[in-house]
Amino acid sequence: MSKKRQQEMNKMSNESEKESLNFIEHIVEKHNESGRFNQKVLTRFPPEPNGFLHIGHAKAICVSFDLAQKYGGQTNLRFDDTNPSTEKTDFVEAIKKDIQWLGFEWEDRLFFTSDYFQQLYDYAVQLIKAGKAYVDFSSPETMDYEKRLGRESRFRDSSPALNEYLFEQMKTGRFPDGFCALRLKIDMNADNWLMRDPLIYRIKHESHHNTGNDWCVYPMYDWAHGLSDSIEGITHSLCSLEFEVHRELYDWCLEELGVYQPQQIEFSRLNMTYTITSKRKLKDLIASNIVEGWDDPRMPTISGMRRRGYPALAIKNFIRRAGVSKRDQYIDLSSLENCVRDALNQSAARVMAVLNPLKLIISNYPEDKVEQLSVINNPEDESMGARNVPFSRELYIEQEDFAIEPHKKWRRLAPGRDVRFKGAYILHCTGFKANDEGEVEEVYCTYYENSKSGQDESGIKAKGTLHWVSIAQAIPAEVRIYDRLFTDPSPDSHKESYRDENDKKRKRAVDYKTFINPDSLKVVNGYTEPSLVAEKIGQQFQFMRLGYFSVDKDSLPEHRVFNRVVALKDSWSKIQNRR
RNA sequence: UGGCCCAUGGUGUAAUUGGCAACACUACAGUUUUUGGUACUGUCAUUCUAGGUUCGAGUCCUGGUGGGCCAACCA
Numbered sequence: 001m002s003k004k005r006q007q008e009m010n011k012m013s014n015e016s017e018k019e020s021l022n023f024i025e026h027i028v029e030k031h032n033e034s035g036r037f038n039q040k041v042l043t044r045f046p047p048e049p050n051g052f053l054h055i056g057h058a059k060a061i062c063v064s065f066d067l068a069q070k071y072g073g074q075t076n077l078r079f080d081d082t083n084p085s086t087e088k089t090d091f092v093e094a095i096k097k098d099i100q101w102l103g104f105e106w107e108d109r110l111f112f113t114s115d116y117f118q119q120l121y122d123y124a125v126q127l128i129k130a131g132k133a134y135v136d137f138s139s140p141e142t143m144d145y146e147k148r149l150g151r152e153s154r155f156r157d158s159s160p161a162l163n164e165y166l167f168e169q170m171k172t173g174r175f176p177d178g179f180c181a182l183r184l185k186i187d188m189n190a191d192n193w194l195m196r197d198p199l200i201y202r203i204k205h206e207s208h209h210n211t212g213n214d215w216c217v218y219p220m221y222d223w224a225h226g227l228s229d230s231i232e233g234i235t236h237s238l239c240s241l242e243f244e245v246h247r248e249l250y251d252w253c254l255e256e257l258g259v260y261q262p263q264q265i266e267f268s269r270l271n272m273t274y275t276i277t278s279k280r281k282l283k284d285l286i287a288s289n290i291v292e293g294w295d296d297p298r299m300p301t302i303s304g305m306r307r308r309g310y311p312a313l314a315i316k317n318f319i320r321r322a323g324v325s326k327r328d329q330y331i332d333l334s335s336l337e338n339c340v341r342d343a344l345n346q347s348a349a350r351v352m353a354v355l356n357p358l359k360l361i362i363s364n365y366p367e368d369k370v371e372q373l374s375v376i377n378n379p380e381d382e383s384m385g386a387r388n389v390p391f392s393r394e395l396y397i398e399q400e401d402f403a404i405e406p407h408k409k410w411r412r413l414a415p416g417r418d419v420r421f422k423g424a425y426i427l428h429c430t431g432f433k434a435n436d437e438g439e440v441e442e443v444y445c446t447y448y449e450n451s452k453s454g455q456d457e458s459g460i461k462a463k464g465t466l467h468w469v470s471i472a473q474a475i476p477a478e479v480r481i482y483d484r485l486f487t488d489p490s491p492d493s494h495k496e497s498y499r500d501e502n503d504k505k506r507k508r509a510v511d512y513k514t515f516i517n518p519d520s521l522k523v524v525n526g527y528t529e530p531s532l533v534a535e536k537i538g539q540q541f542q543f544m545r546l547g548y549f550s551v552d553k554d555s556l557p558e559h560r561v562f563n564r565v566v567a568l569k570d571s572w573s574k575i576q577n578r579r
Numbered sequence: 580u581g582g583c584c585c586a587u588g589g590u591g592u593a594a595u596u597g598g599c600a601a602c603a604c605u606a607c608a609g610u611u612u613u614u615g616g617u618a619c620u621g622u623c624a625u626u627c628u629a630g631g632u633u634c635g636a637g638u639c640c641u642g643g644u645g646g647g648c649c650a651a652c653c654a
Contacts, residue, residue: 020593020602048654083653140652147650181652191582193650202652221654245583245649268585268647321603323592325585328647332590335604345617380617411615420613453613465613545614572615 022324024063024265028071028236031263037235041073044234045099045106046080046113046225049091049209052294052301053098055315055336056277059270062319064238065104076232077106081114082224084208092209094294098302102312113219113228114210120219120227121171123257124182124201128163132256133200135166137180147196150189156197170203173216177203182217186252194249198222226250227259234262240269241326267324273489274333275300276512281492290516291485297552297563298485298520308482309540309550309565314343333484337566344540344548344565349377349384352422352467353543353562355479355526357396359471360443362427365393370470373453375423387531391424394471396527398545401466402443404432409575411464413443420462422544426451467544474527477560480552481522491515528560540565 021029031037043064047057068075077099081087099106127133136143136155146153167182169175182201190196200223205216226249229237237250244266254261269277276282277300285291285299294301297308305315318339322331352375372388397413406414413419413429420426427445434440451458488494494510532541540550547567555561 020595022592026596046654050654080654086653143652144650178652193582196650199652204652218652220652225654241584242648243654248583266584273590321591323603325592327585327591329591332605335590338604341616350614350616379612379614409615422613424613426613456613462613464615467614542614542616545616547616568614568616570615575615 024324041068041071042233042235043068043238044076044078046078047095048080050086051279052303053095054277054301056270058302058315059319061104062316063324076109076111078111081112081210082219084204084206087209089209101306112210113224116228116231117215120224123227128167129160131160132185133182134158134163134185135180136183152188170217175203177205192245192248194245222246222249226253229262230254230259237262237264239266241266268326268328271330272333274484274486276492297482309563310340311343314340340566346380348540348542348548350542350544351529351532352469353526353528354396354398354469355524356399357527358399358402360395360397360445362393362445362447364446367393373423389529390470390473392470392472395468396471397466397468418460418462420465422465422467423453426460426462469527469529473530475530477526477528477562479524479526479562481564483520485517485520486515487517488515
C-alpha cells in the first residue's frame with residue numbers, strides 16, 4: 001500500500017518535473033545555454049543513394065528529425081553522392097519515398113553533396129595554396145606501407161604552385177583513374193591513422209547520377225561531409241559510432257579553412273536479434289534468391305516492412321522506445337513486433353478468416369437459411385462500427401480448434417463440448433467423421449437457437465469462442481505466413497575455430513546463411529469472410545484469434561493475397577507445451 | 580600491435596549531474612474478457628571487477644577485465 005503510493009508519487013513527480021533526456025539532448029541544452037550556435041537546431045539525414053533504407057537508417061532518420069523537432073528546428077535531406085560507381089537515381093527516389101512514408105518532411109531542403117562539387121574543389125585549392133595539401137603519385141600499396149611506418153610520401157613537399165597545377169590537370173582529365181590523388185598534409189605519425197595524410201580526391205572517369213560527365217575527380221567522404229554540413233549551416237551533425245575517429249579530421253578541415261563549424265555527435269547503431277542490416281549481405285540475400293527483392297516482406301528494409309504491413313508509427317515508436325546512447329544496442333525483435341501489435345490493435349478492423357479449414361455441419365440448422373449477423377469491427381474503437389457476416393448450416397473452422405481427445409485446459413470444440421461461435425450461436429459438438437488415416441474430415445454440431453449473440457437466453461456458459469466462415473459465401477485467399485528470416489538471434493556474429501594449412505588454430509566468421517530459416521515463408525490457402533471485398537493494397541486487418549494481416553501488392557480481385565504482419569500473442573501454445 | 584569509444588535486471592533506456600536504482604519490452608504468476616487477443620495486478624538487480632576520495636558513489640579518481648570501432652583511391 002505505502003509502496004504503491006510511493007510509486008504513484010514518483011510517477012507524478014517525474015511527469016510534472018522533468019522528462020529524461022538522452023545524451024544528445026543534454027549536449028544541445030548545454031549549447032543552448034552557452035549560446036554556441038546563434039540559430040535554431042539544424043540537423044541533416046545524409047544517406048548515400050546506393051541501396052535501400054533499412055531499420056538502422058530509420059533510427060538515424062528518427063534521431064535527427066526528432067531532435068530538430070524537439071528544439072523547434074529543422075532537418076535537411078542530403079544525398080551524400082560522392083562516389084559515382086555505386087550511386088543511382090533509382091535509389092534516390094526509393095529513399096525519398098521511404099522517408100516520406102515514415103512521416104518526415106524535409107520540405108524545400110533537399111540537397112546533394114554533388115551540388116557542392118565546385119565549392120568543394122575551390123576549398124581544396126585553398127588548402128593547396130596554403131601548403132596543406134598535395135598531389136600524390138604514390139600507389140595505394142606504397143602509401144599503405146609508408147603509413148604503417150609513419151613515413152612521408154616523396155611528393156609531400158612539392159611546391160603549392162606545382163600542386164595547384166597538378167590538381168587542375170587531374171580535374172581536366174589529363175590523368176587516368178588512379179594515376180594520382182590529392183592528400184591532406186597533416187601528420188604521418190599521428191596516433192589516429194586517419195590523420196596520416198588522408199586522401200581527399202581521387203580520379204574516376206565515370207558518369208555521375210547527378211552531375212553526369214562534368215567531373216572526373218570526386219571528393220572523399222572526409223572532405224565532402226564536414227564541408228557540406230558547414231555550407232548548409234548544420235548545427236548538430238549526428239552520425240553513427242564508427243565515425244567517431246573521423247571527428248578529429250572533420251574538425252581539422254573546417255578549422256584549417258576557417259569556416260563555420262558544426263558539432264559532430266556519434267551514437268550507436270541499432271541491431272536487432274534475428275536480423276541482418278549489412279547492406280552487402282542484404283544485397284546478397286536478393287542476389288541468391290533467398291528473398292524476392294528489397295521489398296520482400298521478410299527484409300528489414302523500410303520498403304520490406306511497409307509491404308509486410310508494419311505501420312510507420314510502430315517503427316517510430318519502436319525506435320523512440322529503444323532510445324539513443326553510445327552503447328551497442330542489440331534489441332529483441334519481439335520488441336518491434338510488440339510495437340506493431342500495439343499500433344494495429346488500435347487501428348486494424350477485426351475480420352474472420354480460416355487458414356486451415358475443417359468443415360462443420362450444424363445438423364439442426366435449416367439447409368437453405370442464411371442469417372446476416374452484425375459483428376463489431378473493433379472493440380478498441382467503437383467509431384469503427386459493425387458489419388454483417390453471413391451464418392449458415394455449413395461452416396469452416398480452424399483444424400486446430402477441434403480435438404477428439406482434448407487437453408485438460410482445452411476450451412475449444414470437442415465431442416460433447418459447447419463453444420461460442422463469435423458473433424453467432426453457441427454450438428454443441430455431437431460427433432465427427434474421420435478417414436482411414438484417422439484424420440478428421442467433418443465435424444457435426446447442433447446449435448442452441450436461443451443463444452444468439454447479444455440476445456442469449458440459453459443460460460449456457462461456453463468457455464471458448466471460435467472464429468469461423470460460412471462456406472457458401474467465403475472468399476478464397478492466398479495467405480503468406482512470414483516468420484523471422486534467421487533461426488539464430490545473431491546470425492551475423494558467430495565465429496568458429498578451424499585449423500589452417502599449417503595446422504594452426506584460427507577463427508573465422510560463420511557464414512550467416514547457415515542460419516537462414518527454411519520456414520520463413522509458408523503459403524496457405526484459406527478463406528475470408530465476404531466483407532473483405534474492396535480493400536486497398538497495404539490495408540491491415542486482424543484475422544481474429546490468428547494475427548494481423550495486410551493486403552499484399554500481388555493481390556488481385558480474383559486472387560486475393562494477404563501477408564501475415566505478425567501473429568497475435570499466443571498463450572495457448574505455452575500452456576500446451578508445458579506438458 | 581597502436582589509437583579512440585563503451586560497460587546499470589534476459590533486452591533497451593533513465594537516474595534532478597555525488598543523495599532511497601526508475602521506465603518500457605520479454606519471462607513467470609494471477610484478475611477481467613463473446614479474440615487463449617486487449618486491459619489490469621504482482622514477481623525478477625549487491626549498477627563488470629579490485630582499490631581509493633567522501634557523511635554518502637551507478638555517477639568522481641587509479642588499476643584490471645570484457646566488448647566495439649579505426650589503419651579503403653567506400654560512406
